[in-house]
Amino acid sequence: MARPAKAIINLSAIQRNYSYARGLGQQHGGKTVMVIKANAYGHGATEIAQFMDKTVDMFGVASIDEAQQLRAHGVCAPILLMEGCFDQSEWAQAQVAVTDVVVHNQLQLDQLSMLNTAQPLSIWLKVDTGMHRLGFSLTEAQTALAQLNSLAQVKQVILMTHLADADNGNSDITQQQLSTFKALCELPVDGISIANSASLLFWPDARAHWNRPGLMLYGVSPRTSQQQVTSDLQAAMTLQSQVIALRTIQAGESVGYNCRWTAQKNTVVATVAMGYGDGYPRNASNGTPVMLHGKRVPLIGRVSMDMLTIDVTDVANVAVGDTVELWGKSLSVSEVASHCDSNSYEMLTRLAERVKKQFITD
């Protein structure tokens, strides 16, 4: 029998989440980039892009090879290269694989000016309004825009920025970034783009011509404690496995490596085929919730490479072969992450290759 650890990916949920995101943006006349970098946040970029190809306004990827992989599998929709090209040679590849390319520094702009003009590209001019990671400064942006407008390699220019703290509702820096960027938006460009998931959900002023949600499309709220928003989104991934062993231990006996958890009373321990080799975090603490028979049970003891252990004393009729849900519909990945010194982005993207994906629609 194959290893029972698997990730069930509900493509219909992703489609509904995309419609919801697009609805938020459309109130402001906006279009929606479906961000599917990092293998669609661990959900499987190729399968998702094939399913969503006719629906989306555009896909967003982090590197040219991510775009090439989609094209190799027949994906036709426009694609945005969100960090732009990493060297001169990638520009010619970009002309074949993508439609839209971010330019965030002068080096990229100079490379673009040396490119052949056969296949003009839409350029997203990235401005640093406070994240201080990528982008031209406000003063540089005006010069860069003038240069872009003079190039035959450029079909149109979208002005973009990225917010550093949009998942925080009382964020001063977000207000500052938005007003700083607003001043620039007086410049003659073909579009504006600001919002990722958190900005799209929580900062209506950030909604613009193009929005760029990622995480929310997979049914995960960027705010751990946002019940209301979470109810509008549907978790796309259910990570599950099975109980592969059961035993009862006595008070005073310990479980797993380094005896991290010791029983206070007689305890029924179920061993589950899921470990850090599958991407489940090794530092998940005692008490991290796991779903069994529709009930939350606590993880106990250290997570090992291929297995973890849970306390099932309070669940009736547990048997080897029973399905266990690590996260999904009934247990959000954000909540699990909060027990693991991690967040949902990291948990999803580090799901290991060996966890088989099963794609479903409903």
Ligand SMILES: *Cc1c(COP(=O)(O)O)cnc(C)c1O
């Ligand atoms: C990853 C990314 C996004 C999507 O962010 P989410 O928080 O997942 O919605 C949007 N814009 C840029 C530039 C990104 O790198």
